[in-house]
Amino acid sequence: MILTVTLNTALDITYRVRSLRPHTSHRVTEVVERPGGKGLNVARVLAALGHEVTVTGFTGGATGRTVQEQLTAVPGLVDALVPVTGATRRTIAVVDERSGDTTQLNEPGPTVSAAEWSAFQEAYEDLVPSVSAVALCGSLPPGVPVGAYAALIRTAKAAGVPVLLDTSGEALRRGVAARPDIVKPNADELAELTGSHDPLRATQDTRRRGARAVVASLGRSGLLAATPEGRWRATPPAPVHGNPTGAGDAVVAGLLSALVENLPWPDRLTRATALSAATVMAGTAGDFDQAAYEGLLERVTVTGEVSAA
Amino acid sequence: MILTVTLNTALDITYRVRSLRPHTSHRVTEVVERPGGKGLNVARVLAALGHEVTVTGFTGGATGRTVQEQLTAVPGLVDALVPVTGATRRTIAVVDERSGDTTQLNEPGPTVSAAEWSAFQEAYEDLVPSVSAVALCGSLPPGVPVGAYAALIRTAKAAGVPVLLDTSGEALRRGVAARPDIVKPNADELAELTGSHDPLRATQDTRRRGARAVVASLGRSGLLAATPEGRWRATPPAPVHGNPTGAGDAVVAGLLSALVENLPWPDRLTRATALSAATVMAGTAGDFDQAAYEGLLERVTVTGEVSAA
Numbered sequence: 001m002i003l004t005v006t007l008n009t010a011l012d013i014t015y016r017v018r019s020l021r022p023h024t025s026h027r028v029t030e031v032v033e034r035p036g037g038k039g040l041n042v043a044r045v046l047a048a049l050g051h052e053v054t055v056t057g058f059t060g061g062a063t064g065r066t067v068q069e070q071l072t073a074v075p076g077l078v079d080a081l082v083p084v085t086g087a088t089r090r091t092i093a094v095v096d097e098r099s100g101d102t103t104q105l106n107e108p109g110p111t112v113s114a115a116e117w118s119a120f121q122e123a124y125e126d127l128v129p130s131v132s133a134v135a136l137c138g139s140l141p142p143g144v145p146v147g148a149y150a151a152l153i154r155t156a157k158a159a160g161v162p163v164l165l166d167t168s169g170e171a172l173r174r175g176v177a178a179r180p181d182i183v184k185p186n187a188d189e190l191a192e193l194t195g196s197h198d199p200l201r202a203t204q205d206t207r208r209r210g211a212r213a214v215v216a217s218l219g220r221s222g223l224l225a226a227t228p229e230g231r232w233r234a235t236p237p238a239p240v241h242g243n244p245t246g247a248g249d250a251v252v253a254g255l256l257s258a259l260v261e262n263l264p265w266p267d268r269l270t271r272a273t274a275l276s277a278a279t280v281m282a283g284t285a286g287d288f289d290q291a292a293y294e295g296l297l298e299r300v301t302v303t304g305e306v307s308a309a
Numbered sequence: 310m311i312l313t314v315t316l317n318t319a320l321d322i323t324y325r326v327r328s329l330r331p332h333t334s335h336r337v338t339e340v341v342e343r344p345g346g347k348g349l350n351v352a353r354v355l356a357a358l359g360h361e362v363t364v365t366g367f368t369g370g371a372t373g374r375t376v377q378e379q380l381t382a383v384p385g386l387v388d389a390l391v392p393v394t395g396a397t398r399r400t401i402a403v404v405d406e407r408s409g410d411t412t413q414l415n416e417p418g419p420t421v422s423a424a425e426w427s428a429f430q431e432a433y434e435d436l437v438p439s440v441s442a443v444a445l446c447g448s449l450p451p452g453v454p455v456g457a458y459a460a461l462i463r464t465a466k467a468a469g470v471p472v473l474l475d476t477s478g479e480a481l482r483r484g485v486a487a488r489p490d491i492v493k494p495n496a497d498e499l500a501e502l503t504g505s506h507d508p509l510r511a512t513q514d515t516r517r518r519g520a521r522a523v524v525a526s527l528g529r530s531g532l533l534a535a536t537p538e539g540r541w542r543a544t545p546p547a548p549v550h551g552n553p554t555g556a557g558d559a560v561v562a563g564l565l566s567a568l569v570e571n572l573p574w575p576d577r578l579t580r581a582t583a584l585s586a587a588t589v590m591a592g593t594a595g596d597f598d599q600a601a602y603e604g605l606l607e608r609v610t611v612t613g614e615v616s617a618a
Binding site for chain 2: 015020021022023024025027028031062065066069077092094096099102103104105106107108113205264
């Protein structure tokens, strides 16, 4: 059982309209809804890979109930979300059929009280000892202390459970200092954390700041990993075209699933790269193309050097 | 007990954003939700006036549940919505704080099956005999036959219950032919029905087409009524500034509440005009300002002529 944490869960709604023109009225031609927030996306990919996954974080109001109903319909996924008084946020992506562009409207989400944050921490402490790995994913909702991920990392480490962190800004900075097993920044997050736009230097610097291993997702340049066992770069066989939504979450799912299967780093990176590319290629944002994934597994290139022991 | 029918119920969501720019991401600064669809708005005004109201129409999915939860929180309002398989639609009004303009996104709503339409008609037939008046309000959802309002009008008339119709287009044309007691078109609906842009001629023509009484809502020009008892024009004491959302629904509520109290036509028109103006003046779209309403009751002007008996 893998545990993913999504403190800022969402219901992601996609609307298609013929052409978005401000200050006019639009008939929505298609409505698609799915549970959102990075940790829930990671959980869905893990479940599709055949892993059992527990999801926790916060849920509130009618939108939270809808998210929970849709989650429990996913085989292999266990709902351990913690209730809050405020309503879970909706995000609305308005896709303009004419231009193909997307306009995003994001609700702020609930403000989490101190009592609700304490209740979450207790629930998390109860869950952690029985899982094989933890992923902490996404932004912090209003009210949650900025050191939240650092606290959750210390709890996991005290229980001897490996923990992966995927967030940004100050929450990432504080989290890295609490010594997570893996952090997965993208190029912007890595540069913001370290002040360096050289990914090689920046990943090494992130390890010095506390992360045991760093896997940077660099878009078309693939993955760059700095770990105690060595440094590697993983790239798909050809540039991939499509929708990058969820590609980073697929990397997290690939890394975690290979971690709990005790695969060596090059195999972890192969899986993460293949899943990420198969997500970009899929028709539906955030899903991955199973056949493309299996084909890509044979064709990802991993180059690098193993550290001297 | 008054019955309002809303076949195309909705959850009306209002988002405030700083400035709406297509193809960018926006943080929503305020979210307001309320049950929507003309018949539900009419019911809320009637309940605020102290009437007991039953609401029927269709409800489906998680959005339908939210609408029902919010309706049952209104004192004096009874929920008799009929379930459908599809999901009740959301409408999203995005208010641009900088310009004050609104961009509207309307979901299509559920498609009603023949079996669901039959189930609704049976529920309606059970409700009608025990109510003092019926209001049929708004557009028809996909799947409902265009002659739906005509059928519902015939059911009410067979039970001896007065019925008001507020809709547009072909549903209005067919409904008028079924001889409702009152129709309440706005200027555009009246012109589309009759082909005449002269409200005096058009209201008379609408009566010839079957409506017993016609009350046209003409925006700043107030109300124009053509009835068997006479013809009247009702105007507020001064032009009213504010948000016209829900002003037409306030007119329907005013007419119906005065009808069941057996008030003469000039008093019905006074109440409808005062409620409409107090709705435009209210801070929240669709609500009315109680103090403004009471003040306006004394100051609405009604002019006209009583028919020779």
